[in-house]
Structure formats: structure tokens, C-alpha cells
Amino acid sequence: MPRRSAAHVADSRASAVEAAVDLASVVGLEGITIGRLAGELAMSKSGLIGRFGDKEAMQRAVLAAAVERFTDAVWRPALRSEPGLPRLEAVVDAWIGHLRDRVFRGGCFVTTASVEYDARPGPLHDDVAAAVRRWLGVLEAEARHARAAGDLPADRDPTDVAFELHSLASGGGVAGRLIGDAAALDRTRAAMRRAIGLPPASRR
Amino acid sequence: MPRRSAAHVADSRASAVEAAVDLASVVGLEGITIGRLAGELAMSKSGLIGRFGDKEAMQRAVLAAAVERFTDAVWRPALRSEPGLPRLEAVVDAWIGHLRDRVFRGGCFVTTASVEYDARPGPLHDDVAAAVRRWLGVLEAEARHARAAGDLPADRDPTDVAFELHSLASGGGVAGRLIGDAAALDRTRAAMRRAIGLPPASRR
DNA sequence: ATAGAGGACGAACGATCGTTCTGTATAACT
DNA sequence: AGTTATACAGAACGATCGTTCGTCCTCTAT
Numbered sequence: 001m002p003r004r005s006a007a008h009v010a011d012s013r014a015s016a017v018e019a020a021v022d023l024a025s026v027v028g029l030e031g032i033t034i035g036r037l038a039g040e041l042a043m044s045k046s047g048l049i050g051r052f053g054d055k056e057a058m059q060r061a062v063l064a065a066a067v068e069r070f071t072d073a074v075w076r077p078a079l080r081s082e083p084g085l086p087r088l089e090a091v092v093d094a095w096i097g098h099l100r101d102r103v104f105r106g107g108c109f110v111t112t113a114s115v116e117y118d119a120r121p122g123p124l125h126d127d128v129a130a131a132v133r134r135w136l137g138v139l140e141a142e143a144r145h146a147r148a149a150g151d152l153p154a155d156r157d158p159t160d161v162a163f164e165l166h167s168l169a170s171g172g173g174v175a176g177r178l179i180g181d182a183a184a185l186d187r188t189r190a191a192m193r194r195a196i197g198l199p200p201a202s203r204r
Numbered sequence: 205m206p207r208r209s210a211a212h213v214a215d216s217r218a219s220a221v222e223a224a225v226d227l228a229s230v231v232g233l234e235g236i237t238i239g240r241l242a243g244e245l246a247m248s249k250s251g252l253i254g255r256f257g258d259k260e261a262m263q264r265a266v267l268a269a270a271v272e273r274f275t276d277a278v279w280r281p282a283l284r285s286e287p288g289l290p291r292l293e294a295v296v297d298a299w300i301g302h303l304r305d306r307v308f309r310g311g312c313f314v315t316t317a318s319v320e321y322d323a324r325p326g327p328l329h330d331d332v333a334a335a336v337r338r339w340l341g342v343l344e345a346e347a348r349h350a351r352a353a354g355d356l357p358a359d360r361d362p363t364d365v366a367f368e369l370h371s372l373a374s375g376g377g378v379a380g381r382l383i384g385d386a387a388a389l390d391r392t393r394a395a396m397r398r399a400i401g402l403p404p405a406s407r408r
Numbered sequence: 409a410t411a412g413a414g415g416a417c418g419a420a421c422g423a424t425c426g427t428t429c430t431g432t433a434t435a436a437c438t
Numbered sequence: 439a440g441t442t443a444t445a446c447a448g449a450a451c452g453a454t455c456g457t458t459c460g461t462c463c464t465c466t467a468t
Contacts (some may be wrong), residue, residue: 012415026323031234034456046458047416055456106323106382111378115319118382119230119310136383163379164372164390164395171375174315175367178322179333179340184367191368195395216445238426251446252426374429410468417462425454436443 013051016041020062021069026106029113029124031057060127066109067131073098075138085151088142088196092165096189100175107177110135111170136162143196152197165197217255220245224266225273230310233263233317235330264331270313271335276304279342289355292346292400296369300393303377311381314339315374340366345401354403368399 019041024032034055038048052058078090097106100190106112114132139162146152152161168191176184190200223245228236238259242252256262282294303312308318318336321329343366345407350356356365372395380388 007465028232028234028320030232035454044417045456046418048458050415059296107319111375112319114378114382115316116232118378125382132379133383136379146394160391160394162375162393163385165377167372167375167392167395168368169375170378171315171371171373172367174318174322174374175336175340178318178329179337181367187364187367188371190364191371191399207419237424238423248447250448253427254445410460412468413463413464413466415462417460419458419459419461421456423455426452428449428466431451432445432447434443434445436441438439438441438442 004042016043016051017050017061017065020058021066021109022105024062024106025066025104025109025112028116029063030116032059032062034058039070056123060123063109063113063124063127063131066104066113069103070098070108070110073101083145084142084149085146085196085198088139088146088165089193089198089202091139091142092189092192092196095169095192096185099169099188100185108170108173114170132166136166139165140142144198156197161196164193168192168195219396220252221265221269222246224262225270225313226309228266228270228310229313229316232320233267235322236263236266238262246265260327263328266312267317267328267331267335268272270308270317273307274302274312274314277305277307277401287349288346288353289350289370289400289402292343292350292369293397293402293406295343295395296393296400297406299396300389303373303392304389312374312377318374336370340370343369350400360401365400370395372396372399 016037020032020037023037023040032055034045034049038045041048049055049058052061074091074094077094078087081087082091091174098104110128110131113124113128117128126189136159140158143156143158143161147154147156147158152158168188172191173183175181176188181187193200193202213234224236224241227241227244236259238249238253242249245252253262256265258327278295279300282291283299285291285294302308314332314335317328317332321332340363344362347356347360347362347365351358351360351362356362372392374396376388377393379385379389380392396408397404
């Protein structure tokens with residue numbers, strides 16, 4: 001068995017987390033099992049859990065990594081667009097795109113985690129809630145900018161806009177995947193665009 | 205230990221299922237445990253599972269009961285309203301109402317089950333998908349009726365309307381509960397009304 | 409050259425998982 | 439009243455859960 005340098009060790013922890021993200025996107029953060037994950041990574045259970053301390057610490061690391069992956073896929077590209085409505089439009093496109101490209105093997109990770117912990121208190125609940133609040137805040141700030149620029153009706157509450165976008169994306173992603181509706185993502189995109197006053201189809 | 209008559213037996217099975225629905229709405233259909241449920245019902249594990257055969261059969265019975273409960277709370281009351289837009293409005297009110305009244309202890313059961321099985325094949329996936337498809341079909345038929353009556357724009361796709369209502373309700377319910385936003389249900393209701401062309405607040 | 413730190417292993421822990429089997433007490437039927 | 443059917447308890451099953459332990463191996467630093 002080849003040994004690993006310190007750099008490889010860090011890689012190994014990161015790759016363990018990434019594998020766990022993919023696994024959890026299918027079976028849920030609560031559905032992860034040390035044994036199963038260790039098996040997929042061809043590691044021993046003790047070697048795996050040793051990296052994190054205990055299972056909950058691992059779950060929190062996995063959640064953080066998933067949030068990072070989501071941010072990379074959806075938010076970061078949108079930063080290239082102008083603040084306000086153009087950026088919201090870019091977010092919608094990237095959001096639908098990351099669902100279409102299956103950035104998460106089993107559907108949006110944060111949605112899965114939200115459902116798992118919405119009624120179960122604990123550190124993981126708090127982590128998920130904090131991540132969602134942060135994301136809603138980002139969307140709301142962008143909506144506020146758009147409204148100030150006159151790109152959204154003056155009587156449209158930015159908080160409502162953010163909440164509506166989030167609801168549509170998470171609800172639509174789940175339902176579409178569940179019932180196997182190929183057009184679901186298009187419907188979701190159209191609905192999200194409607195929510196910010198854009199025509200159903202992009203001009204591109 | 206007192207014995208039970210046949211009628212009591214049926215009651216016992218039904219009450220076991222109802223307790224399981226409440227439990228599963230918190231921990232998920234996959235999170236149910238024979239031992240834990242038996243404990244809550246003050247029964248032995250073998251006595252409990254004996255009613256159903258195996259765990260999967262129990263889960264399917266629990267899911268069916270949850271769908272029934274949802275139908276009772278959301279659809280059946282709306283049947284008193286005129287078909288078309290009035291009935292859709294009643295559905296929205298009842299839908300939000302059943303979330304507010306916590307008909308399910310841990311948030312909408314079907315949403316939880318949708319997320320659990322959207323990426324996991326099997327009989328339970330098929331059951332959940334069938335239930336959601338049926339519900340979307342009901343909403344779509346009502347939207348189609350509303351459009352024919354001129355209460356929805358002619359270019360509004362009834363399938364889109366149904367999908368949008370469902371996405372908003374399930375996504376909004378989860379997010380609101382997760383982040384503990386008391387206004388979330390109001391936001392969701394307003395968004396759902398917007399989706400069917402109604403003003404944010406009901407006239408009542 | 410050698411001591412130390414740290415990562416990973418295999419084995420084992422008690423607990424709990426879903427399931428099966430057996431015994432028994434009651435209800436329903438003849 | 440005697441027989442059959444049924445519903446449940448209790449014990450036990452192999453498997454797997456998360457975790458802990460002691461040991462080995464490799465790398466780094468002195």
C-alpha cells in the first residue's frame with residue numbers, strides 16, 4: 001500500500017468530502033454511513049472517521065463543501081453580470097444550469113438537507129438554516145438593487161422576490177426529478193423569470 | 205394484557221399508521237425505525253411489523269395514509285368551491301392553512317418523501333411519484349377549467365400553473381420552516397396567488 | 409541516524425437495525 | 439364446550455451502526 005505525503009493527505013480528506021457530497025445528495029446527509037462511505041473510498045471506517053473526529057463533524061464538513069460547490073456553480077459565474085436584474089437573470093440561468101448539469105448527483109444538496117433538518121434541531125439544522133439565510137440575503141440584496149434601478153416594480157418586496165426564487169428552484173427541482181419530467185426545468189426557469197418580471201424565454 | 209376485538213385490531217392498525225405518519229413527517233419515511241415506532245406505541249417490534257409483513261409494506265401504508273390526510277385537508281374542502289379559479293383559490297388557502305395548522309407535525313409529508321425518493325428508485329419512489337403526478341393532474345385540470353372560463357390568460361399553460369403552485373408550496377413550506385420565518389407562509393400564499401393571477405391578499 | 413508525529417489499519421465494543429420463530433392468550437366459529 | 443384462527447409478546451438471529459483501541463507504517467525534523 002503506497003503511503004501518502006502531507007499534500008496527498010490533504011487531498012485525501014478533500015476527496016473524501018467530495019465523495020460524501022455526492023453520496024449524500026442521493027441518500028441524504030442523514031443517510032450517509034461511515035461504513036458505506038469508507039467502502040466507496042476503499043478506506044477503513046476508522047481511517048475515515050479519524051479525519052473528522054466523529055460523524056457529525058463529518059456531516060458539517062460535507063455540508064460546507066456542498067454549499068461551496070453550489071456557490072461556485074451558481075453565484076460566482078453571476079458575479080460577471082451587472083448587479084441588479086442582469087445578475088438575477090444570470091443567477092436563474094446558472095441555477096437551472098447546475099440542476100441540468102447534475103452538479104449534485106442526486107439533486108440539489110441544500111434542498112435535501114433543508115428537508116432533512118427543517119424539523120430536527122441541532123448543529124446541522126443551524127448550519128443549513130444559516131446557509132439558506134445567507135443565500136436568501138444575497139438574492140434579496142440583488143433584488144433590492146434591481147428595484148432601486150427601476151428594473152422591478154416599486155411595490156415588489158425584495159424579500160418576497162428572494163423567497164419566491166428559492167422556493168421555485170428547490171420545489172421545482174425536486175418535483176421535476178421525482179416525476180421524471182424533462183420539461184420541469186424549463187417550467188421552473190420560466191416561473192423564476194416571471195417572478196422577476198422577465199419574459200419566459202431568454203433572448204440568448 | 206387485554207385482548208382486542210376485530211374492530212379494535214383495525215383501529216390499532218390505523219392508529220399505528222397515523223402515529224407513523226407523524227413520526228415520519230419529522231424523521232422522514234426512511235428514518236422510521238420499527239423499534240422506535242413500536243416504543244412510541246407501547247408495542248413489541250414483532251407485534252408491530254406483523255401487521256404489515258415487512259418494513260417496506262409499512263412505509264407504503266404510511267405514505268398512502270399521509271396522502272389521504274393531505275387530500276382531506278387541502279382538496280376535499282376546496283370541492284365546495286366552484287370549479288376553475290375559485291376552486292384554485294380555495295386550494296391555495298387550504299394548502300397554506302394545512303401548513304399553518306401543522307396537519308403534519310414535521311412539515312408537509314409528501315414534500316419530505318419527494319426529496320427522500322427523488323433520486324432513489326424502488327416501489328416507494330414510484331408511489332410518491334404517482335401521488336405527486338395525480339395531484340399535479342388535479343391542479344392542471346382545474347387550471348384548464350379556469351383558463352377556459354377566461355379566468356386565466358389564454359397563453360398560460362395549465363401544466364405550468366400546476367407545477368408552479370406545487371413548487372411554491374413545497375419549496376416555500378420547507379424554507380419557511382427551516383429558517384423559522386413566520387412570514388414565510390404569507391409570502392408563499394402571495395406567490396401562489398400571483399401564479400394564478402390573483403392579488404396578493406384575499407378579499408375575505 | 410534517530411526520535412517523534414500523525415495517518416491509516418484491523419479488530420472489537422455495545423447498541424440497534426429488520427426479521428424470524430415460538431409460545432400463549434384471546435376471539436370467533438362450530 | 440371444544441376447536442381453530444389470530445394478535446401479540448418475547449427471545450433470538452445476523453447484519454450493520456458509530457466509535458474506540460492498539461499497532462504499524464511513513465514522513466519530517468533534529
